[in-house]
Amino acid sequence: MSGTATYLGIQGMQPFVSLNANLPSGKSALFGNAVNARMDPDLVDVSTFGEGYNVGPSLGFNFPITGSLFITTSVGYTWHGNFTRETESPAFPAGTDPQVIAELTPLAPTQTISPGQNVAYTAAVNYQIGRLTAGLTGSTTWETATAIDRIKSFQPGLRYLLALQSSFTWPEKFGRTSLSASFAHSNRNRVKLFLDEINAFGLVTEFLDSNSNVYRVGLEHLFPVGDLQIGPTGSVLYRDRNGYNADTLQFVPPKTRWSAGLLAQFAPNAAMTLNARFERVWTHENENPATDGGKIDPIAGGVIPSSTVPAISGAGWQTSFGLNIKM
Amino acid sequence: MTRFLQLCGVAATASSILLPLGASAQNNCTAGTAANGECVNASMAASVVQTAVIFSQSKISLTAYPVLPSLDRLYRYPNELNPSQLPRTPVGPGPFFE
Numbered sequence: 317m318s319g320t321a322t323y324l325g326i327q328g329m330q331p332f333v334s335l336n337a338n339l340p341s342g343k344s345a346l347f348g349n350a351v352n353a354r355m356d357p358d359l360v361d362v363s364t365f366g367e368g369y370n371v372g373p374s375l376g377f378n379f380p381i382t383g384s385l386f387i388t389t390s391v392g393y394t395w396h397g398n399f400t401r402e403t404e405s406p407a408f409p410a411g412t413d414p415q416v417i418a419e420l421t422p423l424a425p426t427q428t429i430s431p432g433q434n435v436a437y438t439a440a441v442n443y444q445i446g447r448l449t450a451g452l453t454g455s456t457t458w459e460t461a462t463a464i465d466r467i468k469s470f471q472p473g474l475r476y477l478l479a480l481q482s483s484f485t486w487p488e489k490f491g492r493t494s495l496s497a498s499f500a501h502s503n504r505n506r507v508k509l510f511l512d513e514i515n516a517f518g519l520v521t522e523f524l525d526s527n528s529n530v531y532r533v534g535l536e537h538l539f540p541v542g543d544l545q546i547g548p549t550g551s552v553l554y555r556d557r558n559g560y561n562a563d564t565l566q567f568v569p570p571k572t573r574w575s576a577g578l579l580a581q582f583a584p585n586a587a588m589t590l591n592a593r594f595e596r597v598w599t600h601e602n603e604n605p606a607t608d609g610g611k612i613d614p615i616a617g618g619v620i621p622s623s624t625v626p627a628i629s630g631a632g633w634q635t636s637f638g639l640n641i642k643m
Numbered sequence: 644m645t646r647f648l649q650l651c652g653v654a655a656t657a658s659s660i661l662l663p664l665g666a667s668a669q670n671n672c673t674a675g676t677a678a679n680g681e682c683v684n685a686s687m688a689a690s691v692v693q694t695a696v697i698f699s700q701s702k703i704s705l706t707a708y709p710v711l712p713s714l715d716r717l718y719r720y721p722n723e724l725n726p727s728q729l730p731r732t733p734v735g736p737g738p739f740f741e
Contacts, residue, residue: 328678383681392699
Protein backbone atom coordinates (compact mmCIF):
# COMPACT_ATOMS: atom_id res chain seq x y z
CA MET A 317 0.00 0.00 0.00
CA SER A 318 1.34 3.43 -0.84
CA GLY A 319 0.24 7.01 -1.25
CA THR A 320 2.01 10.17 -2.39
CA ALA A 321 0.99 13.83 -2.11
CA THR A 322 2.77 16.57 -4.10
CA TYR A 323 2.35 20.33 -3.63
CA LEU A 324 2.41 22.15 -6.99
CA GLY A 325 1.86 25.73 -5.85
CA ILE A 326 5.51 26.86 -5.79
CA GLN A 327 7.32 27.84 -8.97
CA GLY A 328 10.42 25.76 -9.52
CA MET A 329 9.97 23.55 -6.45
CA GLN A 330 7.48 20.75 -5.77
CA PRO A 331 7.72 19.17 -2.31
CA PHE A 332 6.18 15.73 -1.88
CA VAL A 333 5.55 13.27 0.92
CA SER A 334 4.83 9.58 0.61
CA LEU A 335 3.84 6.76 2.93
CA ASN A 336 4.40 3.13 1.96
CA ALA A 337 3.46 0.03 3.92
CA ASN A 338 4.00 -3.69 3.46
CA LEU A 339 1.49 -5.93 5.22
CA PRO A 340 2.81 -9.47 4.74
CA SER A 341 0.78 -12.62 5.15
CA GLY A 342 3.33 -15.27 4.12
CA LYS A 343 5.03 -17.91 6.25
CA SER A 344 8.47 -16.77 7.41
CA ALA A 345 9.70 -19.99 9.07
CA LEU A 346 10.27 -22.83 6.60
CA PHE A 347 11.14 -26.30 7.86
CA GLY A 348 12.93 -29.22 6.29
CA ASN A 349 13.33 -29.20 2.52
CA ALA A 350 10.91 -26.27 2.20
CA VAL A 351 14.00 -24.12 2.82
CA ASN A 352 14.99 -24.83 -0.79
CA ALA A 353 12.06 -22.70 -1.95
CA ARG A 354 14.10 -19.60 -1.07
CA MET A 355 15.74 -18.71 -4.34
CA ASP A 356 18.65 -16.64 -5.51
CA PRO A 357 17.57 -12.97 -5.68
CA ASP A 358 19.46 -12.66 -8.98
CA LEU A 359 16.98 -15.12 -10.47
CA VAL A 360 13.66 -14.14 -8.90
CA ASP A 361 12.41 -10.65 -8.15
CA VAL A 362 10.90 -11.61 -4.78
CA SER A 363 12.99 -14.08 -2.80
CA THR A 364 11.31 -13.45 0.55
CA PHE A 365 8.96 -15.89 2.27
CA GLY A 366 7.08 -13.86 4.85
CA GLU A 367 8.48 -11.10 7.02
CA GLY A 368 7.42 -8.45 9.51
CA TYR A 369 5.39 -5.35 8.85
CA ASN A 370 7.16 -2.56 6.92
CA VAL A 371 6.30 1.14 7.14
CA GLY A 372 8.22 3.65 5.04
CA PRO A 373 7.65 7.42 5.00
CA SER A 374 9.50 9.50 2.38
CA LEU A 375 10.01 13.23 1.93
CA GLY A 376 11.40 14.89 -1.17
CA PHE A 377 11.66 17.90 -3.42
CA ASN A 378 11.27 18.00 -7.18
CA PHE A 379 12.94 21.01 -8.82
CA PRO A 380 11.66 21.55 -12.37
CA ILE A 381 14.32 23.74 -13.97
CA THR A 382 12.47 23.78 -17.30
CA GLY A 383 9.28 22.00 -18.35
CA SER A 384 11.26 18.81 -19.08
CA LEU A 385 14.39 19.09 -16.93
CA PHE A 386 14.06 17.93 -13.32
CA ILE A 387 16.40 17.64 -10.38
CA THR A 388 14.86 15.49 -7.67
CA THR A 389 16.01 14.75 -4.14
CA SER A 390 14.38 12.57 -1.50
CA VAL A 391 15.03 10.89 1.81
CA GLY A 392 13.21 7.83 3.07
CA TYR A 393 13.06 5.91 6.33
CA THR A 394 12.02 2.26 6.34
CA TRP A 395 10.89 0.61 9.56
CA HIS A 396 11.02 -3.18 9.50
CA GLY A 397 9.03 -5.15 12.06
CA ASN A 398 10.18 -8.34 13.77
CA PHE A 399 9.44 -11.81 12.42
CA THR A 400 10.41 -15.40 13.21
CA ARG A 401 12.33 -17.95 11.21
CA GLU A 402 13.43 -21.52 11.80
CA THR A 403 16.39 -22.03 14.12
CA GLU A 404 19.76 -22.58 12.49
CA SER A 405 21.29 -25.96 13.13
CA PRO A 406 24.23 -27.68 11.52
CA ALA A 407 23.97 -30.51 9.03
CA PHE A 408 25.06 -33.78 10.58
CA PRO A 409 27.06 -36.34 8.60
CA ALA A 410 25.26 -39.51 7.59
CA GLY A 411 25.36 -42.13 10.34
CA THR A 412 25.57 -39.66 13.23
CA ASP A 413 24.16 -41.08 16.46
CA PRO A 414 20.53 -39.82 16.78
CA GLN A 415 21.19 -39.22 20.49
CA VAL A 416 24.04 -36.85 19.62
CA ILE A 417 21.83 -35.06 17.07
CA ALA A 418 19.08 -34.67 19.67
CA GLU A 419 21.53 -33.16 22.17
CA LEU A 420 23.09 -30.77 19.67
CA THR A 421 19.89 -29.66 17.97
CA PRO A 422 18.46 -26.48 19.52
CA LEU A 423 15.20 -27.00 21.38
CA ALA A 424 13.59 -23.79 20.19
CA PRO A 425 12.18 -24.32 16.68
CA THR A 426 12.14 -20.64 15.79
CA GLN A 427 14.13 -17.49 16.55
CA THR A 428 13.16 -13.84 16.35
CA ILE A 429 14.71 -11.70 13.63
CA SER A 430 14.77 -7.94 14.17
CA PRO A 431 15.75 -6.47 10.80
CA GLY A 432 17.73 -3.25 10.65
CA GLN A 433 16.04 0.05 9.87
CA ASN A 434 16.99 1.97 6.73
CA VAL A 435 17.63 5.56 5.76
CA ALA A 436 18.05 6.21 2.04
CA TYR A 437 19.07 9.43 0.28
CA THR A 438 18.33 9.83 -3.41
CA ALA A 439 19.27 12.39 -6.05
CA ALA A 440 18.23 12.27 -9.69
CA VAL A 441 18.44 14.23 -12.92
CA ASN A 442 15.84 13.61 -15.62
CA TYR A 443 15.68 15.29 -19.01
CA GLN A 444 13.57 15.03 -22.13
CA ILE A 445 14.55 16.51 -25.45
CA GLY A 446 12.49 15.69 -28.50
CA ARG A 447 12.09 11.93 -28.75
CA LEU A 448 14.83 11.13 -26.24
CA THR A 449 14.26 10.76 -22.50
CA ALA A 450 17.10 10.09 -20.08
CA GLY A 451 17.40 9.90 -16.33
CA LEU A 452 20.28 9.25 -13.94
CA THR A 453 19.57 8.33 -10.32
CA GLY A 454 22.00 7.83 -7.45
CA SER A 455 21.13 6.63 -3.98
CA THR A 456 22.87 5.84 -0.72
CA THR A 457 21.35 3.52 1.87
CA TRP A 458 22.40 3.29 5.51
CA GLU A 459 21.12 0.48 7.70
CA THR A 460 21.16 -0.27 11.42
CA ALA A 461 22.16 -3.67 12.75
CA THR A 462 20.00 -6.75 12.34
CA ALA A 463 19.49 -8.69 15.57
CA ILE A 464 18.74 -12.36 16.09
CA ASP A 465 17.04 -13.07 19.41
CA ARG A 466 17.98 -9.51 20.48
CA ILE A 467 21.70 -10.06 19.81
CA LYS A 468 23.09 -7.78 17.12
CA SER A 469 24.42 -10.09 14.44
CA PHE A 470 25.03 -8.17 11.27
CA GLN A 471 25.08 -4.66 9.83
CA PRO A 472 25.44 -4.10 6.09
CA GLY A 473 27.90 -1.46 4.92
CA LEU A 474 26.83 1.78 3.29
CA ARG A 475 25.29 0.91 -0.05
CA TYR A 476 25.59 2.92 -3.25
CA LEU A 477 23.42 2.53 -6.32
CA LEU A 478 23.66 4.25 -9.69
CA ALA A 479 20.93 3.70 -12.28
CA LEU A 480 20.44 4.99 -15.81
CA GLN A 481 17.12 4.90 -17.63
CA SER A 482 16.71 6.13 -21.19
CA SER A 483 14.27 5.66 -24.02
CA PHE A 484 13.89 6.81 -27.61
CA THR A 485 10.57 6.99 -29.46
CA TRP A 486 11.02 6.30 -33.15
CA PRO A 487 9.04 8.23 -35.78
CA GLU A 488 5.71 6.96 -37.11
CA LYS A 489 4.79 3.52 -35.74
CA PHE A 490 8.22 2.02 -35.18
CA GLY A 491 7.75 2.03 -31.42
CA ARG A 492 10.04 2.84 -28.52
CA THR A 493 13.47 1.54 -27.51
CA SER A 494 14.46 1.55 -23.82
CA LEU A 495 17.91 1.09 -22.35
CA SER A 496 18.57 0.64 -18.63
CA ALA A 497 21.82 0.15 -16.76
CA SER A 498 22.70 -0.03 -13.08
CA PHE A 499 25.67 -0.49 -10.79
CA ALA A 500 25.58 -1.36 -7.09
CA HIS A 501 28.40 -1.31 -4.54
CA SER A 502 28.47 -1.79 -0.76
CA ASN A 503 31.09 -0.87 1.80
CA ARG A 504 32.32 -3.52 4.21
CA ASN A 505 29.78 -5.05 6.57
CA ARG A 506 29.99 -5.23 10.34
CA VAL A 507 29.75 -8.76 11.64
CA LYS A 508 29.34 -10.40 15.05
CA LEU A 509 32.63 -11.37 16.64
CA PHE A 510 33.68 -12.57 20.07
CA LEU A 511 35.44 -9.55 21.60
CA ASP A 512 36.50 -10.59 25.11
CA GLU A 513 35.10 -12.05 28.33
CA ILE A 514 33.71 -8.66 29.41
CA ASN A 515 32.09 -7.38 26.23
CA ALA A 516 31.26 -10.86 24.90
CA PHE A 517 30.00 -10.55 21.30
CA GLY A 518 29.97 -7.30 19.38
CA LEU A 519 29.87 -5.94 15.85
CA VAL A 520 33.18 -5.20 14.16
CA THR A 521 33.98 -4.23 10.58
CA GLU A 522 34.86 -7.38 8.67
CA PHE A 523 38.49 -7.88 7.70
CA LEU A 524 37.65 -9.46 4.37
CA ASP A 525 35.19 -7.57 2.17
CA SER A 526 32.29 -9.98 1.67
CA ASN A 527 30.35 -7.71 -0.67
CA SER A 528 30.36 -7.86 -4.42
CA ASN A 529 29.66 -5.39 -7.21
CA VAL A 530 26.69 -5.96 -9.46
CA TYR A 531 26.33 -4.64 -13.00
CA ARG A 532 23.15 -4.92 -15.05
CA VAL A 533 22.23 -3.74 -18.56
CA GLY A 534 18.80 -4.20 -20.13
CA LEU A 535 17.48 -3.37 -23.59
CA GLU A 536 13.94 -3.65 -24.92
CA HIS A 537 11.85 -2.44 -27.82
CA LEU A 538 8.07 -2.21 -28.02
CA PHE A 539 6.12 -2.04 -31.30
CA PRO A 540 2.61 -0.55 -31.09
CA VAL A 541 -0.18 -2.70 -32.55
CA GLY A 542 -3.44 -0.92 -31.72
CA ASP A 543 -3.87 -1.02 -27.94
CA LEU A 544 -1.15 -3.65 -27.69
CA GLN A 545 2.57 -3.01 -27.45
CA ILE A 546 4.84 -5.98 -27.97
CA GLY A 547 8.53 -6.52 -28.62
CA PRO A 548 11.81 -8.19 -27.66
CA THR A 549 13.58 -7.74 -24.32
CA GLY A 550 17.02 -8.80 -23.12
CA SER A 551 19.38 -8.22 -20.23
CA VAL A 552 22.81 -9.11 -18.86
CA LEU A 553 23.69 -9.28 -15.16
CA TYR A 554 27.21 -9.72 -13.84
CA ARG A 555 28.08 -10.24 -10.16
CA ASP A 556 31.85 -10.05 -9.86
CA ARG A 557 32.43 -12.37 -6.88
CA ASN A 558 30.85 -14.15 -3.96
CA GLY A 559 29.12 -11.73 -1.68
CA TYR A 560 26.08 -10.50 0.08
CA ASN A 561 23.18 -9.07 -1.80
CA ALA A 562 22.79 -5.85 0.17
CA ASP A 563 19.08 -5.76 -0.60
CA THR A 564 18.17 -9.13 0.79
CA LEU A 565 21.01 -9.95 3.20
CA GLN A 566 21.53 -13.16 1.32
CA PHE A 567 24.81 -14.74 0.40
CA VAL A 568 24.86 -14.84 -3.40
CA PRO A 569 27.40 -16.58 -5.65
CA PRO A 570 29.11 -14.74 -8.51
CA LYS A 571 27.49 -15.28 -11.84
CA THR A 572 26.72 -14.09 -15.31
CA ARG A 573 23.04 -14.08 -16.18
CA TRP A 574 21.69 -13.56 -19.67
CA SER A 575 18.03 -13.29 -20.58
CA ALA A 576 16.10 -12.83 -23.82
CA GLY A 577 12.39 -12.92 -24.45
CA LEU A 578 9.20 -11.13 -25.27
CA LEU A 579 7.48 -8.26 -23.47
CA ALA A 580 3.85 -7.22 -24.03
CA GLN A 581 1.66 -4.43 -22.68
CA PHE A 582 -2.07 -4.14 -23.36
CA ALA A 583 -4.10 -1.08 -22.42
CA PRO A 584 -7.83 -1.69 -23.10
CA ASN A 585 -8.63 1.73 -21.62
CA ALA A 586 -6.86 4.68 -20.02
CA ALA A 587 -7.21 3.29 -16.49
CA MET A 588 -6.05 -0.29 -17.00
CA THR A 589 -2.80 -1.86 -18.22
CA LEU A 590 -1.97 -5.55 -18.55
CA ASN A 591 1.68 -6.64 -18.68
CA ALA A 592 3.24 -9.96 -19.60
CA ARG A 593 6.85 -11.06 -19.86
CA PHE A 594 8.28 -14.35 -21.20
CA GLU A 595 12.01 -14.86 -20.97
CA ARG A 596 14.59 -17.55 -21.44
CA VAL A 597 17.29 -17.23 -18.77
CA TRP A 598 20.84 -18.58 -18.91
CA THR A 599 23.16 -18.50 -15.88
CA HIS A 600 26.76 -19.46 -15.35
CA GLU A 601 28.61 -19.66 -12.04
CA ASN A 602 32.36 -20.23 -11.99
CA GLU A 603 33.98 -22.94 -9.93
CA ASN A 604 34.57 -22.12 -6.26
CA PRO A 605 37.53 -24.30 -5.32
CA ALA A 606 38.50 -25.45 -1.81
CA THR A 607 42.07 -26.73 -1.60
CA ASP A 608 42.53 -29.83 0.58
CA GLY A 609 38.98 -29.57 1.89
CA GLY A 610 39.31 -26.12 3.39
CA LYS A 611 39.50 -22.39 2.79
CA ILE A 612 41.61 -19.72 4.47
CA ASP A 613 39.43 -17.53 6.66
CA PRO A 614 41.07 -14.29 7.91
CA ILE A 615 38.47 -13.84 10.65
CA ALA A 616 38.92 -17.34 12.01
CA GLY A 617 42.67 -16.94 11.57
CA GLY A 618 43.08 -20.27 9.82
CA VAL A 619 41.55 -22.82 7.51
CA ILE A 620 37.87 -23.70 7.85
CA PRO A 621 36.37 -26.91 6.44
CA SER A 622 34.80 -26.38 3.05
CA SER A 623 33.91 -28.15 -0.17
CA THR A 624 34.67 -27.26 -3.77
CA VAL A 625 31.63 -26.06 -5.66
CA PRO A 626 32.03 -26.88 -9.36
CA ALA A 627 31.08 -24.55 -12.21
CA ILE A 628 27.33 -24.50 -12.60
CA SER A 629 25.48 -23.53 -15.76
CA GLY A 630 21.73 -23.51 -16.04
CA ALA A 631 18.87 -22.40 -18.23
CA GLY A 632 15.22 -21.84 -17.51
CA TRP A 633 12.05 -20.02 -18.40
CA GLN A 634 10.79 -17.01 -16.48
CA THR A 635 7.33 -15.51 -16.90
CA SER A 636 5.49 -12.76 -15.10
CA PHE A 637 2.09 -11.14 -15.45
CA GLY A 638 0.88 -7.82 -14.08
CA LEU A 639 -2.27 -5.73 -13.89
CA ASN A 640 -2.28 -1.99 -13.18
CA ILE A 641 -5.53 -0.18 -12.43
CA LYS A 642 -5.60 3.59 -12.01
CA MET A 643 -8.36 4.80 -9.67
CA MET B 644 31.96 38.31 8.05
CA THR B 645 30.52 34.96 9.13
CA ARG B 646 27.35 36.66 10.35
CA PHE B 647 27.07 38.55 7.03
CA LEU B 648 27.32 35.31 5.10
CA GLN B 649 24.68 33.74 7.36
CA LEU B 650 22.32 36.68 6.70
CA CYS B 651 22.96 36.41 2.96
CA GLY B 652 22.15 32.71 3.12
CA VAL B 653 18.91 33.33 5.00
CA ALA B 654 17.92 36.09 2.55
CA ALA B 655 18.70 33.91 -0.47
CA THR B 656 16.77 30.97 0.96
CA ALA B 657 13.77 33.13 1.89
CA SER B 658 13.67 34.81 -1.52
CA SER B 659 13.97 31.52 -3.36
CA ILE B 660 10.94 30.22 -1.43
CA LEU B 661 8.77 33.32 -1.21
CA LEU B 662 9.27 34.95 -4.62
CA PRO B 663 8.00 31.98 -6.65
CA LEU B 664 4.88 31.86 -4.45
CA GLY B 665 3.71 35.10 -5.99
CA ALA B 666 4.61 34.04 -9.50
CA SER B 667 2.88 30.67 -9.23
CA ALA B 668 -0.48 32.27 -8.69
CA GLN B 669 -0.34 33.76 -12.20
CA ASN B 670 -0.55 30.56 -14.29
CA ASN B 671 -2.85 27.64 -14.94
CA CYS B 672 -0.34 24.83 -15.42
CA THR B 673 -1.92 21.58 -14.18
CA ALA B 674 1.39 20.09 -13.00
CA GLY B 675 2.93 23.30 -11.69
CA THR B 676 5.46 25.74 -13.11
CA ALA B 677 9.17 25.27 -13.75
CA ALA B 678 11.80 27.72 -12.54
CA ASN B 679 11.99 29.32 -16.01
CA GLY B 680 8.21 29.84 -16.10
CA GLU B 681 7.33 26.95 -18.45
CA CYS B 682 4.53 24.55 -17.60
CA VAL B 683 5.89 21.31 -16.18
CA ASN B 684 5.57 18.13 -18.24
CA ALA B 685 2.91 16.38 -16.12
CA SER B 686 3.65 12.74 -16.95
CA MET B 687 7.38 13.24 -16.57
CA ALA B 688 6.96 15.02 -13.23
CA ALA B 689 4.77 12.19 -11.92
CA SER B 690 7.33 9.66 -13.10
CA VAL B 691 10.33 11.32 -11.43
CA VAL B 692 8.45 11.67 -8.12
CA GLN B 693 7.47 8.01 -8.24
CA THR B 694 11.07 7.03 -9.01
CA ALA B 695 12.36 9.14 -6.10
CA VAL B 696 9.89 7.47 -3.73
CA ILE B 697 10.85 3.99 -4.93
CA PHE B 698 14.59 4.63 -4.56
CA SER B 699 14.10 6.16 -1.09
CA GLN B 700 12.35 2.93 0.01
CA SER B 701 14.83 0.56 -1.58
CA LYS B 702 14.48 -2.12 1.08
CA ILE B 703 10.77 -2.04 1.83
CA SER B 704 9.33 -5.53 1.32
CA LEU B 705 12.82 -6.83 0.66
CA THR B 706 13.75 -8.12 4.10
CA ALA B 707 15.23 -11.57 3.85
CA TYR B 708 17.05 -13.93 6.13
CA PRO B 709 20.53 -12.93 7.20
CA VAL B 710 22.34 -16.02 5.98
CA LEU B 711 25.84 -15.41 7.27
CA PRO B 712 28.96 -16.82 5.59
CA SER B 713 29.31 -19.32 8.42
CA LEU B 714 26.01 -20.82 7.26
CA ASP B 715 27.05 -20.93 3.64
CA ARG B 716 27.64 -24.68 3.74
CA LEU B 717 24.08 -25.23 4.94
CA TYR B 718 22.21 -23.02 2.53
CA ARG B 719 24.40 -22.75 -0.56
CA TYR B 720 25.13 -26.23 -1.78
CA PRO B 721 22.57 -27.25 -4.42
CA ASN B 722 20.81 -30.54 -3.74
CA GLU B 723 21.41 -31.68 -7.33
CA LEU B 724 25.03 -32.28 -6.32
CA ASN B 725 24.17 -34.66 -3.49
CA PRO B 726 25.55 -38.13 -4.25
CA SER B 727 22.29 -39.69 -3.09
CA GLN B 728 18.98 -37.97 -3.73
CA LEU B 729 17.08 -40.08 -1.22
CA PRO B 730 18.04 -38.52 2.14
CA ARG B 731 16.83 -35.08 3.07
CA THR B 732 19.08 -32.27 1.90
CA PRO B 733 21.56 -30.83 4.42
CA VAL B 734 19.72 -27.54 4.80
CA GLY B 735 17.38 -25.95 7.30
CA PRO B 736 16.82 -26.91 10.92
CA GLY B 737 17.33 -30.24 12.60
CA PRO B 738 15.39 -33.40 11.91
CA PHE B 739 12.93 -32.91 14.77
CA PHE B 740 11.35 -29.82 13.27
CA GLU B 741 10.33 -31.04 9.83
